[in-house]
Amino acid sequence: MTGAICHSSEDENSIGIISNCTTGGLRLVNVITRRPNAQSFDGVVQMCINGLWKPLCHNETTDNEAIGKVTCDQLGFGKQRIHSSKSISHQNPGVHLNLNCNGSESSLLDCAQIIHLSKFRLLTCNFNTKVHCSAPPVRISSLTPESVNTVVSEGSYSPVKLTCSATGTLPLVVRWNFLSTNLTVAYLRTFTNTVSGPNLTSVLTISDPSPASNGEYECIVENSHGVTRSRKSIVTIKVPPTIDVESEPFAEEGASAVMLCTGEGYPAPLLSFSKNGVRILTSSSSCHMTSNSVFPGVYRCTLSYSITNVNMSDAGSYICEASTNGTFPVQYKTTYLSVWGAPKVVKKPANTTIFLHPSDSGVVANLTCIVKGLPLPVIDWYRIAEGTLRSLIEGNSEEKRWRIVTKSSLSESTVHSSLLISNIRSEDQGMYQCIGANSLGSVRTEASLYVHAAHSAIIQALPSSVLIEGSKLTLLCSVYHQLSAKEYASFTWTKDDEPIKQKIPFNSVMTFKSISLADSGQYQCIYRTSTGQTLRASINIRVEAHLKIQLKGDSPVVFGHKMWLMIESNKPTSGIHCSVGRLTKDCSSGEVTFDDLSCSIHNIEPYPLSLTVNATSALGEVSLIVRKFYMDSPLLCSVHLINEGITVNGSQVMVEFTGMGPVKYYKCSLDSNRPRLCSSPLVLNNVSGGYHTLTIRPRGCYSRVEKPLSESFMIA
Known part of the structure; x- marks a missing residue:
């Protein structure tokens, strides 16, 4: 530090740079003017240590012009010499420095053999450091x-x-x-x-x-x-932090999602992501200083939060926070991650039993289902009558007793739908189905409504009256009838009007541990009292065969980066979907082609992929096929035969082929002959009899691996 001659406010006989006491700073005290007009000065050197001025102790062995020059330069003076003076008080503590100056340093601290001023020990000075400095011309x-x-x-x-x-x-x-x-x-x-x-x-x-x-x-x-x-x-x-996030990111279920937050400011903002009040990611390393800003020199920091295999629970509000360790108030920015997925049932409608007394009126049945998905599903209600679905449109009965109440929540990706049936009647008994659908798929769930009138019997089929073979079924016969004190009652069962022998006679419950196709039919429960009163209830049970799908013919046929397959099912389905990697197609027509399966392959060997085919029946049953196959890598240039491949007609041979990858041209060779330019279809005339090998090479594929095709054939 350098400066002009001046007097300190603390001591009128001290001179040096006008400043507060800054650790490492110097001043002269006990100043004596040696020449007229203040042309030169003698004085004792003091150094500021931790806010206090302390004498700079002198060791006579350190006398040299270099130390004097640095001292006077730091004080802002000109020519110099250094010497010592006996300390008046031997008890006056001072600063001891081990100095080694060459004269070019800007301050004595640059010469001192110390680590940090806070490590100084103030010891008694035997001699104070004195300098003789001349006033500078400026x-x-x-x-x-x-x-x-x-x-x-x-x-x-x-x-x-x-x-x-x-x-x-x-x-x-x-x-x-x-x-x-x-x-x-x-x-x-x-x-x-x-x-x-x-x-x-x-x-x-x-x-x-x-x-x-x-x-x-x-x-x-x-x-x-x-x-x-x-x-x-x-x-x-300093510049307060500003923050920006990607607006409304979205991802399909099962894919990956990336949310990006950018912050600018000085000092560099510390960015973090949180969800539901819980911090999930913090980073401070991806910052750089930029000139492309309103205020050049600010730090631009980015933070990305990645989610692999996204599911519906990942949807929601994410908050990016920018903090500066208390320099500025914390800044926040919120973004919402939308997860697109096929509908899923969050809450099934409950099986409901309503007991009606003759005096009852205005009783309302409420069946509610909640479906989650994005785009938000559309929910429709159906009633299963005699094995078929009957659409329930709000108010489509004469009395307009049906009402559908729907409430959607985009933030939760859910739709709540309630089917309200007012003035409930016995004929309203049956099975009701809730179906939610969006552009990515559909889902269904169902519940039974039982209406129990006075002096009547009903049969409840648990879990359903339409089942898949092998399922468990329980038939429960319930009677709404008050017996007198001396009456007793019994239950009997029939199927298609034929009596059923029960393991436990007169029981109101019939159980099938594994129902079969032969168990389909009409079941009747007969309730008889000892006084001769009889109540009857019946129900139709339909048992369907397991849904089965299978690949037809040579499916799948892999051709380069393409795949073709045919599928057949043993009964109608609500949709067959085929998936390879992240590619999914509707296969309900029974035939499908995947045009490009190379999107996620990064090696040069034939690459294994898995084909998944699944189908869902009207009852929600799922059938599944999984096949593994190999496909050429997209890093390959390869050749494949098409149509009939190699056709031999006498001594003439015709070959049709195509290439995969950035093939510019082909070279063909027969046996050990020299390769020549060729194209498809390739015709070879006057081929001699015997076995031959045709080799076709893809060329001009840049840095990709060129995989030739070799096929053998025979001329009779």
């Missing part, structure tokens, strides 16, 4: 302010000004340094000089302050007699 009296620490934001900032005051023999030349770089030509920085007699004032103006302006500024004044440097003024411009 004196810098001040550089204000000592530091600038301000905040700028878009539309709200003021220019920053640094003022350097100096005196000396004219003419005086002023230069400014920024981080040791000359600022004579500087973008958005200008300085003006005002001279009055021997005094000069230079004002450096930063018109558009930004973090690019941050650093140390130094005023340098010179004339024909010499050069003087000011102490350094530190400018710190």
Whole structure:
């Protein structure tokens, strides 16, 4: 640190740079003017340690001109010599330094063999350090302010000004340094000089302050007699963080999702993602300083949060947070991840039993189902009557007793649908089905409604009256009848009007552990009391065969990066879907072609893939096929025969082929003959009898691996 001669406010006999006590700073005390007009000075050197001025102790073995030069330069003086003086008080603690100066250092701290000033120990000085310095030809009296620490934001900032005051023999030349770089030509920085007699004032103006302006500024004044440097003024411009996130990202279920958050500011913002109040990702490493901003020099930080194999539970609001360790208030930005997926049943409608008394009226049945999916599913209600689905449209009965109430929640990707049947009657008994569908698929669930009138019997089929062979079925006969004190009752069962022998006679429950196709039919429960009263209830049970799908013929046929397959089913289905990797197609027509299966392959060997075929029946039954096959890598250039492949007609051979990959041309060779340019169809005439091998090579494939095709054939 350097500066002009001046008197400290603490001691009128001390001189040095005008400044507060800054650790490592120097001043002269007990000053004696050796020449008229203050041309040279003697004084005792003190150093600022932790806010207090302490004598700089002197070791006579360290006397040298280099230490004196550095001391006087730091004080802002000219020629020098160093010597010692006996300390008046041996109990006065001072600073002991092990100095090794060469004369070019800017401060004594650059010469000291220490790690940190906080490690100094103040010991008793036997000798104080004294210097004899001459006054400089140029004196810098001040550089204000000592530091600038301000905040700028878009539309709200003021220019920053640094003022350097100096005196000396004219003419005086002023230069400014920024981080040791000359600022004579500087973008958005200008300085003006005002001279009055021997005094000069230079004002450096930063018109558009930004973090690019941050650093140390130094005023340098010179004339024909010499050069003087000011102490350094530190400018710190801070910018509050701004934050941005990708708006409304979405992903299909099972795929991957990436959410990106970008923050700008100075100091660099620390970004994090949270969901439901729980922080899930924090990072501070992906930041860089950018000039492409409203305020050049700010840090631009990015944080990406990736989710693989996305499911519906990943949907929701994600908050990106930008913090600066308390420098500025935390900034938040919210984005919503939408997960597109086929509908799924969140809540099934419950089986419901309603007991009707003759005096009852206005009883309402409520069947509610909740379906989740995106795009939001459309829910329709059906009633299963005699094995067929009957659509229930709101108010489609004469009395308009049916009402459908639907409530959607986009944030939860759910649809709540309630079927309300008012003025319930016995004929409303049956099975009701809730079907939710969107563009990615459909799902169904069902429930039974039992209406129990007074003096009546009903049969409940659990879980359903339409089942798949092998399922478990329970038939429960319920009677709404009050017996007198001496009455008793019994139950009997028939199937298609034929009596059924029960393991437990007269039981109201009939159980099938594994129902078969032969168990389909009409079942009747007969309730008889000891007084001769009889109540009957019947139900139709339909048992269907297992859904079976199978691949027909040679399916799947793999041809290069294409695949063709045919499928057949043993009964109608609501949809057959075929999947290879992340590609899914509707195979309900029984035939499908995948045109390009190479999207996720990154090696050069034949690549194994898995084909999955699944079908769903009207009862929700699923049948599944899984096949593995191999496909050429997209990093290969390969050749494949098409149509009949090689056709032999006498001594003439015709071959039709095609290539996969960026093939420019082909070369064909028969046996060991020289390869020649060829194209499809290739015709070879006058081929001799016997076995032959035809080789077709794809060429011009850049850096890809070229995989030839070799086929053998025989000429009779």
